[in-house]
Amino acid sequence: MNVKHRWAISLWLVSAWLGAAAVIAAPMPPKELVEQTANDVIAKLKKERAQIDKNPQMLYPFVEKYVLPHFDFERMAKWVLGRSWRDASAAQQQRFIGEFRQLLVRTYASSLMEYSERNIRYLPFRAAPNAAEVTVRSEVEQPGGFPIPISYELYLKDDRWMVYDVAIDNQSLIGNYRTSFAREIKQGNIDQLINKLADRNKQGKS
Numbered sequence: 001m002n003v004k005h006r007w008a009i010s011l012w013l014v015s016a017w018l019g020a021a022a023v024i025a026a027p028m029p030p031k032e033l034v035e036q037t038a039n040d041v042i043a044k045l046k047k048e049r050a051q052i053d054k055n056p057q058m059l060y061p062f063v064e065k066y067v068l069p070h071f072d073f074e075r076m077a078k079w080v081l082g083r084s085w086r087d088a089s090a091a092q093q094q095r096f097i098g099e100f101r102q103l104l105v106r107t108y109a110s111s112l113m114e115y116s117e118r119n120i121r122y123l124p125f126r127a128a129p130n131a132a133e134v135t136v137r138s139e140v141e142q143p144g145g146f147p148i149p150i151s152y153e154l155y156l157k158d159d160r161w162m163v164y165d166v167a168i169d170n171q172s173l174i175g176n177y178r179t180s181f182a183r184e185i186k187q188g189n190i191d192q193l194i195n196k197l198a199d200r201n202k203q204g205k206s
Contacts, residue, residue: 027159030136031125063105071104072155072162073097079164080177084185092190099197100177106204121147132156 044066045052052058077097078085085093123137133155139147153165166173184193 027156027161029125030127030134030154030161031122060105068101068105070161070163071101072157072164073101075155075162075164076100076174079174080181081185081190082178082182084182084190088190092194095194096190096197099194099201102201103197106201134161 045062048058048062052062074097077093077100080100081088081096088096119141121139121141123139125134125136127134133153136152136154138150138152140150142148149169151167152163153167154161154163156162164174181193184196
């Protein structure tokens with residue numbers, strides 16, 4: 001399985017357990033949030049599956065509504081660009097966030113239907129009672145192979161658990177993008193990276 005497909009699996013799983021979560025004063029413990037909301041999102045997907053099969057573009061608003069509100073794209077962008085984020089203007093930062101966000105929308109949507117039937121096993125959750133950052137670990141079945149370990153890094157922001165990284169087989173989503181984006185910037189500049197992402201998004205490429 002290539003890195004693109006592994007990232008797509010991780011995004012689907014994050015949506016499964018975060019997509020239907022309501023904003024409440026006292027946030028639900030992360031492991032309970034995972035298990036309770038997974039069933040809600042999967043049920044919504046199955047209910048609309050026939051229509052989505054006919055019109056795959058219906059996936060995009062689905063992703064926008066149920067997945068993206070639970071990702072902290074600004075924090076992700078800061079980490080993935082590193083020093084280049086600090087060197088960028090406010091306009092460049094916002095353009096990058098927009099294109100990076102769209103990249104993840106397309107990656108997720110293109111693989112959603114393929115991976116939505118796989119079984120998930122959640123591992124025991126360990127964190128200090130008042131922890132502001134936690135890791136939720138799980139395993140996803142892999143037909144004909146060993147389960148894929150996936151962990152999610154979340155932090156508490158305004159009484160909401162927000163995702164800022166996902167690791168698959170100990171490979172960080174942000175780390176992988178950071179490496180590839182740093183290479184793009186080194187070969188040109190941040191504007192060229194943003195424009196390249198914009199072109200890929202328009203062409204529907206991951």
